[in-house]
Amino acid sequence: MNTWLRHHLYAIHIAARRLLGTPFSSLTNIIVIALVLTLPLLASAMLVSMQPIARNISVNPAISLFMKEATTIEQTRAVASQLKNEHSQSILTLEVVDKADALQSLKASESWSDALKVLPQNPLPHSIIITLSDEASPTEKAEELAEVWSKLPDVDVLQFDSAWVQKLEAILSFIRIVLGLLAAGVALIVITTIFNTVRMQALVQRDEIAVARLVGATESFVRRPFLYFGAITGLTAGLLAVVLTTITLGFLNQAITLLSNSYGIPFSVTLPSASWLALTIALVMLIAATAARWSVTRHSHF
Structure with missing residues (x-):
């Protein structure tokens, strides 16, 4: 040694x-x-x-589902419950937004309050805001889920901006x-x-x-x-x-x-x-x- x-x-x-x-x-x-x-x-x-x-910058992307005008809040909650049960591993958080609550939030904003006063009725739809989990965060998986959910019968418009991802x-x-x-x-x-x-x-x-x-x-x-x-x-x-x-x-x-x-x-x-x-x-x-x-x-x- x-x-x-x-x-x-x-x-x-x-x-x-x-x-x-x-x-x-x-x-x-x-x-x-x-x-x-x-x-x-x-x-x-x-x-x-x-x-x-x-x-x-929120690595977990969010998908917004805007329901059809004839869809009620109860039907919206039913769709949300169905998505939560079927895609529990892909969904991190899920929030149902009542169109009445959304309208009140806009009216609280000075930039929107005057414009909304002239509207005869609430133009907003009920919506579901979904934040995807880490498992579904990759762009390909998120886009696949967005395509499937956009074809639901009660969904009118789906918003998902994957460009930033x-x-x-x-x-x-x-x-x-x-x-x-x-x-x-x-x-x-x-x-x-x-x-x-x-x-x-x-x-x-x-x-x-x-x-x-x-x-x-x-x-x-x-x-x-x-x-x-x-x-x-x-x-x-x-x-x-x-x-x-x-x-x-x-x-x-x-x-x-x-x-x-x-x-x-x-x-x-x-x-x-x-x-x-x-x-x-x-x-x-x-x-x-x-x-x-x-x-x-x-x-x-x-």
Whole structure:
């Protein structure tokens, strides 16, 4: 155990010395990786910050059933009870609105009170307001229910606006796709950067590697410093990317706050959770170490 720990500490020491031995090259690689990693971090911050807003905009769509003029309130309640029994899993809440109550609500509004005074009778129908459950929230399921309910004999008009649901799903889906593409781009740049750096180091230190092999060093002993070199580079770049993202969000939130306050909707973009950031940095370290191993394996056979 002591020998294993000593070998790894030695590899970390050698990797750190090689990083510090070429400060300009190492700093350039770290900055390039950090700048590229900042982009998916910003995209993920936007995605995480938009999810609470999406939940507050009533993710559960509502369907309004307006009954025919000849339909009584008792018949309306009977239809509501039938829908509740037949589609209990798809319905979150159901409310029957009497047309007399609806008229009184409109009369209480100053913008409608004068116009309603000249009407000889109540023009409003009885209605049923249905809020769909999470099970029926996907657009396809909601549209299917709306089509079925619109064919009920007592229903005159069905109102269901699914456009906002489709737009919200499209926006979130777009951000997820962009986030995936950015993550793939980051992985490619990390692999390319670390691969070329380790290749150059392996060629420069070929004599040192050859002597180590002559005195009995194993391939794992030879490659281990290069793996730690990649992991340390990934760790430093990941931490720098978090700092750059935090600074960028600070400037971005200043503009967002002014805009959101003008609409009366407080909103700001925040970083993902610490566990998510730690997982991202660990993934970058793993990719960098893998690229370093691949490079030293290919270019240390001499």
